[in-house]
Amino acid sequence: MTRDIALGQFIPGKGIIHRMDARVKILLLITYIVLIFCAFNFVSLGIVTASVIAIILISDIPVKMYLKSLKVIIVIILITSILNIFYGSGDPLVQFGIFKITLEGIYRAIFVTVRIICLIFISSCLTFTTSPTDLTDAIERLMKPLKIFHIKVHEIAMMMTIALRFVPTLLEETDKIMSAQKARGADMESGGMIKKIKAMTPVLIPLFVSAFRRAYELAVAMECRCYQGGDGRTRMKVLKINKLDVACILVTVLFLVGVILCNIFFAAKI
Amino acid sequence: MSIIEVKDLSFTYGINTPFEKKAVDDVNVCFNEGEVIGLIGHTGSGKSTFVQMLNGLIKPTSGQVLLEGKDIWEKPKEIRKIRFKVGMVFQYPEYQLFDETVYKDISFGPRNKGLNENEIDLTVRKAAKFVGLSDKLLNKSPFDLSGGEKRRAAIAGVIAMDPDVLVLDEPTAGLDPKGREVLLAQIMGYHKERKNTIFFVSHSMEDISRIADRVMVMNKGRLEMFDTPKNIFAQVEKIESMGLRVPQITKIITMLRERGYDLTDGVLTVEQAFSEVVNLLKREGVI
Numbered sequence: 423m424t425r426d427i428a429l430g431q432f433i434p435g436k437g438i439i440h441r442m443d444a445r446v447k448i449l450l451l452i453t454y455i456v457l458i459f460c461a462f463n464f465v466s467l468g469i470v471t472a473s474v475i476a477i478i479l480i481s482d483i484p485v486k487m488y489l490k491s492l493k494v495i496i497v498i499i500l501i502t503s504i505l506n507i508f509y510g511s512g513d514p515l516v517q518f519g520i521f522k523i524t525l526e527g528i529y530r531a532i533f534v535t536v537r538i539i540c541l542i543f544i545s546s547c548l549t550f551t552t553s554p555t556d557l558t559d560a561i562e563r564l565m566k567p568l569k570i571f572h573i574k575v576h577e578i579a580m581m582m583t584i585a586l587r588f589v590p591t592l593l594e595e596t597d598k599i600m601s602a603q604k605a606r607g608a609d610m611e612s613g614g615m616i617k618k619i620k621a622m623t624p625v626l627i628p629l630f631v632s633a634f635r636r637a638y639e640l641a642v643a644m645e646c647r648c649y650q651g652g653d654g655r656t657r658m659k660v661l662k663i664n665k666l667d668v669a670c671i672l673v674t675v676l677f678l679v680g681v682i683l684c685n686i687f688f689a690a691k692i
Numbered sequence: 693m694s695i696i697e698v699k700d701l702s703f704t705y706g707i708n709t710p711f712e713k714k715a716v717d718d719v720n721v722c723f724n725e726g727e728v729i730g731l732i733g734h735t736g737s738g739k740s741t742f743v744q745m746l747n748g749l750i751k752p753t754s755g756q757v758l759l760e761g762k763d764i765w766e767k768p769k770e771i772r773k774i775r776f777k778v779g780m781v782f783q784y785p786e787y788q789l790f791d792e793t794v795y796k797d798i799s800f801g802p803r804n805k806g807l808n809e810n811e812i813d814l815t816v817r818k819a820a821k822f823v824g825l826s827d828k829l830l831n832k833s834p835f836d837l838s839g840g841e842k843r844r845a846a847i848a849g850v851i852a853m854d855p856d857v858l859v860l861d862e863p864t865a866g867l868d869p870k871g872r873e874v875l876l877a878q879i880m881g882y883h884k885e886r887k888n889t890i891f892f893v894s895h896s897m898e899d900i901s902r903i904a905d906r907v908m909v910m911n912k913g914r915l916e917m918f919d920t921p922k923n924i925f926a927q928v929e930k931i932e933s934m935g936l937r938v939p940q941i942t943k944i945i946t947m948l949r950e951r952g953y954d955l956t957d958g959v960l961t962v963e964q965a966f967s968e969v970v971n972l973l974k975r976e977g978v979i
């Protein structure tokens with residue numbers, strides 16, 4: 423049941439995007455997020471959407487997985503787009519009482535929906551194609567300059583790695599404990615909100631106990647291997663930027679320029 | 693009469709994802725009331741998945757589980773009732789303990805079943821006695837018990853529901869030799885008194901050959917063999933080809949037989965082997 427959540431799950435593969443450097447991927451993701459919000463008219467939004475679709479197709483991840491990642495936030499998308507329909511100013515196309523639908527509202531709703539979907543797809547692409555360890559490694563490297571401000575970059579990255587590493591483990595554990603309590607006749611499906619929350623105690627307590635036990639064991643194991651923080655530590659996998667990364671950066675920059683030009687030369691819709 | 697009948701049962705994990713995995717593949721089998729069934733198979737052969745379908749914790753991808761002739765998924769809303777009839781002790785059940793005291797934890801199942809306080813008290817104490825938990829331990833926090841005691845408390849929690857079929861998934865894994873011995877004896881004691889059907893998953897061929905009336909052998913999700921321990925462990929080659937082994941004592945006797953000693957086939961326990969060898973020595977006039 424908990425396994426159905428597709429948001430942020432690494433899927434091993436050998437596609438172009440899998441082979442890219444994780445640092446480059448993060449930076450390009452940020453560029454894309456900027457791009458998505460920079461697209462002010464239909465032409466530039468079209469370009470961005472097309473490129474996102476292209477990325478999805480070359481990512482060597484089944485399209486189904488992307489659609490699954492939408493499932494979690496479909497409600498949010500619906501609510502924001504419906505709100506936006508009623509929000510526009512200008513001449514109303516249809517009017518019921520204080521609610522009116524305008525052309526601008528409809529445009530807004532389309533923009534918001536397409537933007538959110540693009541955002542989800544492009545960030546899912548990063549988490550689908552990058553293993554959690556590579557991801558935190560890259561974040562650590564990208565945040566290195568912050569060391570000047572005495573921010574403990576390595577420790578933060580290590581905590582993130584560990585947290586990410588244990589998400590699937592804890593999900594699995596939750597599943598197992600839930601099954602065990604269901605086997606003892608626990609009723610977790612029926613009843614109102616309060617009854618359901620109460621019914622979770624037999625799951626949450628063992629879960630916390632085991633999370634603390636795991637944390638303790640992990641700390642001991644790390645100490646046994648003489649872990650002492652980031653100073654003087656070398657890496658097994660050194661991140662390297664290669665031709666592929668350079669090519670991808672160039673393509674993205676091209677898109678950025680394209681979108682900016684579109685914004686200038688075509689009239690802004692919103 | 694067969695208490696559980698399994699028809700064309702299959703289960704696939706992660707359908708429609710890249711992680712799709714067929715864990716149970718077209719299993720057909722029947723169990724009689726009051727039998728002790730052993731289930732063996734290599735790691736990942738689908739044992740745990742199979743037993744979880746027996747009490748409806750997992751819904752089969754296809755096929756049916758009939759309990760006393762009725763499909764357990766006939767009324768999905770009433771699947772909880774099945775769970776009181778088919779009790780299930782998970783692998784490493786000690787991680788499911790949660791209540792303040794061992795007593796309260798054991799009473800979780802009976803309380804869910806809807807018994808009144810008197811009945812609950814009775815069944816909890818009875819279950820605790822079966823697994824040898826003293827009254828003093830019952831008032832302790834489950835988190836203050838030793839590993840073996842936790843295991844027994846968790847098993848008592850399921851026995852307390854008084855199920856007609858008791859499924860135990862590797863109940864002795866990770867216990868010391870003495871602890872295993874004692875737990876096994878307690879489970880058999882419980883079976884003798886309650887006379888219910890027991891389903892026992894284990895990696896220990898010795899345990900299986902000692903207690904099981906019939907043994908299921910699973911391999912890669914399929915049911916490969918289903919027979920008495922004697923017939924199963926007579927097929928040494930087949931068993932070993934599935935990454936399993938026969939009890940050591942059976943192997944020793946088989947090897948002795950191959951060298952021409954006149955011993956009976958199908959010896960499963962050390963006690964049996966001992967009397968066999970003593971008889972042989974007597975016959976030959978050595979003692």
Ligand SMILES: Nc1ncnc2c1ncn2[C@@H]1O[C@H](COP(=O)(O)OP(=O)(O)OP(=O)(O)O)[C@@H](O)[C@H]1O
Nearest residue numbers: 705706713715733734735736737738739740741742
């Ligand atoms: N929750 C799950 N999600 C996906 N795959 C699973 C899940 N649980 C088990 N599997 C897979 O299904 C197969 C059968 O697993 P199962 O737990 O039934 O094996 P088992 O015979 O009980 O093994 P063991 O002796 O190690 O307990 C394995 O290949 C396993 O990887």
Ligand SMILES: [Mg+2]
Nearest residue numbers: 739740783861
């Ligand atoms: Mg198992």
